[in-house]
Amino acid sequence: MASVRRPEHQAPPEIFYNETEARKYTSNTRMIEIQLKMTERAVELLTLPEDTPCMILDLGCGSGLSGETLTEHGHNWVGLDISSSMLSVALEREVEGDLMLGDMGQGLSFRPGMFDGAVSISALQWLCNADKKSHVPAKRMFKFFSTLYSCLARGGRAAFQFYPENSQQVELITQQALKAGFTGGVVVDYPNSSKAKKVFLVLFVGGQQQLPRGLGTAPGEKGVPGHVQYTDVRQRIKAARGKPLKKSRDWILEKKERRRRQGKEVRPDSKYTGRKRKDKF
């Protein structure tokens, strides 16, 4: 990710998500797969009651990929997005939920207590940017979180997957959310994997609840399923061993090996390699 410029640095969301970008969300299977996985996890974090059809708010619903997961779980949803191109893709896909064009930072326009939960996939980081002269990120975030707080029912939860650029952003977001009355915090899945690492903000309405544990952080739990484990282990063993003592046999062998790799002429290893010479010599 580091080499690619972050989308929110390129243009405001309503301009960045134009028709070409929106098209990717129907044609690029890798993008679709990642989005679906993250939505599944977000729905899991909501811990909605089983077998009860709930009313869910999807913030930054885009082309309705996340909404389809909600529909599969038997919930009804209303989606909000700022990009009309993304919403037209959602219309084409004939998603079940109701769609709305709106800006999260201007506040949500719903009656209090209407939703049982809210999900948001890869949208929250956009609020950290000031795309217009009048935008103050902290203010917009507070307006967003306080209106969200009021439109969620008591006992409701909100799960946001987002890509924070740095730790200050995480701090800013959680600070504004807690100021708006939410409890909760950040859950990180697979914190040791650069690829599978996902950051979720889980917020509760009313009452302190136990924050769920991120995947891959429980003791005894090993890494990402389907990913190779070894790189980490190999490094650790090497670090524990350290470099061999100078002038020792190991050090000489390693040096010879290194020079052999460099293509230099090196005498073959034998049982005499690294031995002290006799005194009389």
Add this chain to the structure above:
Amino acid sequence: MKLLTHNMLTSKFMKGVVKGYPLGIVASEVKEVAVDYNPDFVCRMIPKLEWGSLCSAADSIGKLGDLPKELPENIESNQDFLKKVHHLLMEVEVISGNLICPETGRKFPINNGIPNMLLNEDEV
């Protein structure tokens, strides 16, 4: 836009609006789509609805039918009534028209069934 969503929408997020509810509907195109009937969901939603504003919204687009203006009792067992409410909430869609803020008269246009709730900078 479904009438269920309309029932939840306000214009309170605008500057200077106190209640902003209910939003008026001026519809130029209304469509009916088929949605799976889920009695549990309808039962769960009815207590949360503003029944009066649902009736007036349905009336303004000419879809009220024979629904009572007052919410009847024992709704859980009244399948006929639940089906009618389901039809009204989920299956009637406003495709194009305007939502109107009751206090400022600000119009929120609906295109392709998507209401545009974006505000200008001076309205935030």
